Amino acid sequence: MKYIAGFIGCGNMGGTLANAVCSAIGGANVALCDLDGAKVRAISEKHGATALEIGALAAASKFIFLGVKPQGMATTLGLIKDALASNDDYVLVTMAAGLTKKSITDTLGYECKVIRIMPNTPAAVGEGMILCSYSDGVSEAEKAQFLALLANAGLVDEISEDKIDAASAVSGCGPAFAYIFAEALADAGVECGLTRDQATKYAAQMILGAAKMVRENGNPAALKDAVCSPGGTTIAGVHALEDCGFRAAAMNAVTAAYKRTLELKK
Ligand SMILES: NC(=O)c1ccc[n+]([C@@H]2O[C@H](COP(=O)([O-])OP(=O)(O)OC[C@H]3O[C@@H](n4cnc5c(N)ncnc54)[C@H](OP(=O)(O)O)[C@@H]3O)[C@@H](O)[C@H]2O)c1
Incomplete structure (x- = not known):
């Protein structure tokens, strides 16, 4: 086998992962x-x-x-299909939203090893959340080799395939929700007298730090309580967020994305 990884489609997501894989195992x-x-x-x-032609890549x-x-x-x-017949050891890795592993083998017309992943764009900065589900034939050694490919792309978590759509509504669609939050914080910072660059930088670094705290601590409610001193400024801000239905808005964003995913699969 000449190449450990081959990428068919190097656009937004494929290209992001290709860069991460190249940095992990060498171009x-x-x-x-x-x-x-x-x-x-x-x-x-x-x-x-x-750079290879599609058939040569699939064969090697x-x-x-x-x-x-997904539509392509x-x-x-x-x-x-023909080139795969001359490749005696391969694993297909699909990142297509909404397409199951079974739909890939059904389309091919025969069984083969498939890994379904659902990545997100922060993989471009090594902080992606990559959900994955392996078909039965993928060996433990292949799983380890696969995880090594994604070592520079972010966190990889195995999940049962029937939960991928729900997880994707949080981590796949979530970056857009987080960007809106960052933009709104920066807007308010500008209103309070900061420059746009200052406000954006401070909001981004705060979200990055808070995300790391949540990832390590695992309990966002306790972390929130710890920064709300009695009669203080932060609890006043928390009250304002609750007044505006912030919590429900964030929950609605995820459940709307999930419902839309299910609609698109019909
Ligand atoms: N973008 C995301 O945030 C995201 C997140 C999770 C999963 N995904 C999944 O990732 C997949 C790719 O999405 P994307 O946003 O990266 O799309 P994209 O930017 O349009 O990239 C797809 C690329 O594949 C090329 N292509 C299509 N058919 C090809 C073929 N037969 N041979 C070689 N290249 C071919 C396209 O070329 P042309 O443009 O010339 O057709 C395009 O450059 C999708 O299945 C999507 O569901 C995306």
């Missing part, structure tokens, strides 16, 4: 393919990864990342 071990040659060049010039890669849109998946699988 010489990675093959790339995209209808848009500029996307491939941007990664291969940075990491020394190899161990982990084949399918970074195409059937066409893409059709394009690599």
